[in-house]
Structures are given as C-alpha cells and as structure tokens.
Amino acid sequence: MPRLARTVFTDIPHHITQRGNRREDVFFTDEDRLIYLEWLKFYCEKYNVSILAYCLMTNHVHLVLTPHSKDGLQQVLKPLHMRYSQHINKVKGWKGHLWQGRFFSSPLDEPYTWSTIRYVERNPVQAGMTTKSEDYQWSSAAAHCGMRTSSLLAKLPISLNGVSQDKWAEWLSLVENSDVTNIIQRNIEKGLPCGSDNFIDQLEIVAKRSLRYKPQGRPSK
Numbered sequence: 295m296p297r298l299a300r301t302v303f304t305d306i307p308h309h310i311t312q313r314g315n316r317r318e319d320v321f322f323t324d325e326d327r328l329i330y331l332e333w334l335k336f337y338c339e340k341y342n343v344s345i346l347a348y349c350l351m352t353n354h355v356h357l358v359l360t361p362h363s364k365d366g367l368q369q370v371l372k373p374l375h376m377r378y379s380q381h382i383n384k385v386k387g388w389k390g391h392l393w394q395g396r397f398f399s400s401p402l403d404e405p406y407t408w409s410t411i412r413y414v415e416r417n418p419v420q421a422g423m424t425t426k427s428e429d430y431q432w433s434s435a436a437a438h439c440g441m442r443t444s445s446l447l448a449k450l451p452i453s454l455n456g457v458s459q460d461k462w463a464e465w466l467s468l469v470e471n472s473d474v475t476n477i478i479q480r481n482i483e484k485g486l487p488c489g490s491d492n493f494i495d496q497l498e499i500v501a502k503r504s505l506r507y508k509p510q511g512r513p514s515k
Contacts, residue, residue, distance in 0.1 A: 302365070302399070304364055305362055306402070306497075307359070307402045307407045308401050309482050309488070310356070310357040310358070310359055310367065311356050312354060312371070312375065312393055313353055313354035314354060314394060317353055319353045320355075320378075320382070321350055321352055330374075330378055331446060333374050333378060334357075334446065335445065337371075338446075341370050342361075342363060342366060343361045343367065345359060345434075345446050345448055346358040346360060346407070346434075346448055347414045347438070347447075349415060349417045349432065349433035356413075356414040357414075358402075358407065358411055360448070398482045398483060400478070400481045400482040400487060401489070402488050403487075405489075406477075409470055412470055413470060426463070426467070427463075427466040435466060438459065438462045439466075440462070481507065487505050
C-alpha cells in the first residue's frame with residue numbers, strides 16, 4: 295500500500311518523522327542539534343503548532359506536534375528542514391538534499407498519543423544509545439521527567455493512565471506492547487492515523503476518503 299496524500303487535522307496530535315537522505319546522518323555536533331531545536335521552537339511559535347515530544351536521533355527526527363491550523367505542519371517543517379539543510383551544506387561544503395523526501399505524519403487519538411510519546415522518547419534506548427530515556431540529552435524525556443526545564447514543550451494533561459511528571463521515568467521504562475509499536479511504525483510510513491475505529495471514522499468524514507490500513511495481496515475468494 296503506497297503512502298497516501300497527506301491530510302492534516304487541526305488540533306489533533308500528529309507523529310512526525312523525517313530521515314536523512316539515503317538514511318545518512320543529519321546531525322553531526324551538539325551545535326547542530328541546538329540550532330535545530332532553536333528553529334523548531336521559532337517556527338512552531340510563529341505558526342501556532344504545539345510541541346508535545348521530540349527526539350533527535352543521528353539520522354532522523356521524531357516529533358509529536360499538534361497543529362492549530364490546517365497548514366501548520368507544512369508551515370513549520372518546510373522552512374525548518376530547508377533552513378537546517380542549508381546550514382549543514384554550508385558547514386560541510388556540500389550541495390544537494392540532506393533529507394529523504396517529504397516528512398511522514400500520522401494523526402493520533404489520545405491513547406496513541408501517549409503510546410507514541412513513549413515510543414519517541416524510548417527511541418535512544420531501543421537504538422542502544424542509552425539505558426534510560428531521561429539520560430538522553432536530545433529528547434523531551436528529561437524535561438517530562440522534571441530533570442530540566444524546556445521552553446519548547448506544551449504542557450501535557452494527565453493522561454488516561456495517570457502518567458504525571460513524578461511517574462514519567464517509571465512509565466518510560468515500560469516496554470510498549472509490540473502490537474501497538476508495530477501499528478505506530480507501520481502507520482507513520484503509510485501516512486495513516488493511529489486510533490480507535492470511532493476516531494478513524496471521524497477523520498474519514500473530514501478527509502472524505504478511507505484512512506484505514508489495507509494489507510497488500512490478492513483479495514480472498
């Protein structure tokens with residue numbers, strides 16, 4: 295199933311990811327990461343997009359963003375990644391594309407918003423870069439655990455399963471259900487929402503098309 299044309303839903307969290315061209319590195323120094331986060335904050339404030347979580351890996355980024363206008367995600371990510379690409383090309387003396395194609399996005403219902411935030415903040419643990427999510431400097435995990443302040447992040451409400459700041463590190467240490475992780479990974483690649491049938495029904499009314507995963511292969515007889 296090919297990736298669908300992107301549909302952005304106002305005031306709904308979206309999982310965003312974009313990787314380096316040919317899966318090569320996009321971050322090379324701490325200064326690069328600081329510049330990226332500074333510009334992320336700038337464009338999100340300019341275009342009224344809330345940052346719920348982020349993680350800068352070596353060759354890709356994960357973001358959980360809530361746009362408050364239909365064009366919010368595009369308005370943030372297009373200039374952000376173009377400007378950051380120009381920065382790296384200037385520093386490295388390179389030409390050409392830093393990022394691989396357009397960004398991926400997946401709208402999220404509330405339970406999947408929390409599962410995706412955990413998935414995003416656990417990325418460095420899963421990659422073997424650290425043993426504790428909150429020890430990784432370039433994600434929102436430490437701020438959510440109360441270990442540092444952050445002017446980037448929107449205030450999160452207490453979730454359905456009662457995750458508060460004092461319990462965040464413990465919550466992050468829990469491995470997500472593999473079925474949930476597989477859906478998060480599959481649907482971000484396909485540009486599909488993650489959520490309940492009712493949630494997806496409501497999005498389909500707005501989008502006027504199917505937004506459900508359809509396995510490839512011949513139809514059953």
